[in-house]
Amino acid sequence: MTSYRSPAIKRYLLRLAVLMTIYLIALFTAVSAFRHGMSGPLAWPLAIAPAVPVVGVFWAVMRLLIEEPDEFIRMLFVRQALIATGFCLTVMTVWEFLQNFDLVPTGNGGFGAAFFWFMGLGVGAIYNRLTAGTAGECA
Amino acid sequence: MTNRLRVLRAERAWSQQDLAERLQVSRQSVNAIETGKYDPSLPLAFRISALFDLPIEAIFSPEANAAVANG
Numbered sequence: 598m599t600s601y602r603s604p605a606i607k608r609y610l611l612r613l614a615v616l617m618t619i620y621l622i623a624l625f626t627a628v629s630a631f632r633h634g635m636s637g638p639l640a641w642p643l644a645i646a647p648a649v650p651v652v653g654v655f656w657a658v659m660r661l662l663i664e665e666p667d668e669f670i671r672m673l674f675v676r677q678a679l680i681a682t683g684f685c686l687t688v689m690t691v692w693e694f695l696q697n698f699d700l701v702p703t704g705n706g707g708f709g710a711a712f713f714w715f716m717g718l719g720v721g722a723i724y725n726r727l728t729a730g731t732a733g734e735c736a
Numbered sequence: 737m738t739n740r741l742r743v744l745r746a747e748r749a750w751s752q753q754d755l756a757e758r759l760q761v762s763r764q765s766v767n768a769i770e771t772g773k774y775d776p777s778l779p780l781a782f783r784i785s786a787l788f789d790l791p792i793e794a795i796f797s798p799e800a801n802a803a804v805a806n807g
Binding site for chain 1: 761762763764767769773774780
């Protein structure tokens with residue numbers, strides 16, 4: 598089976614690699630600083646810093662949906678993103694109500710909406726594989 | 737929709753990859769169209785029509801199938 602790698606997919610993978618590298622650097626920097634008692638006005642941008650590359654991944658996925666020239670592959674990616682969104686909203690909504698009624702502890706232990714959206718991309722890829730015979734060979 | 741893409745391709749002894757390169761789409765697209773899992777857009781249908789030098793209705797017919805794009 599020939600794998601499909603359009604220039605748009607190559608750009609997406611490059612953007613993903615760069616953003617994940619920035620994320621790891623930002624995360625380690627922020628965790629280290631807060632463990633050493635970081636506070637004051639600088640604490641705010643430092644706390645937000647790891648979120649910026651994660652938001653960048655959302656941007657990279659949306660750019661992929663715009664830039665991918667193959668209409669069938671693009672449709673698969675759109676479905677994958679929609680399934681990820683539905684999966685994430687479902688998990689977070691159920692979790693929120695469980696917390697509201699004190700059935701599970703508050704806080705998320707670091708597993709926020711982005712984590713479940715990325716997990717949902719995996720669910721979307723499986724769905725595409727089962728129903729369309731391919732996940733687009735990218736994500 | 738149903739289509740005769742596999743037959744037309746076989747008549748020319750083209751692989752799915754050959755056809756994909758001629759249409760400038762992925763091999764997965766050709767496979768999905770041939771197996772009825774995906775109905776191509778009108779622009780792509782016109783490209784297919786031009787490539788085989790046949791009218792669109794000689795390649796595609798509006799009988800129902802279970803295309804992914806429709807549900």
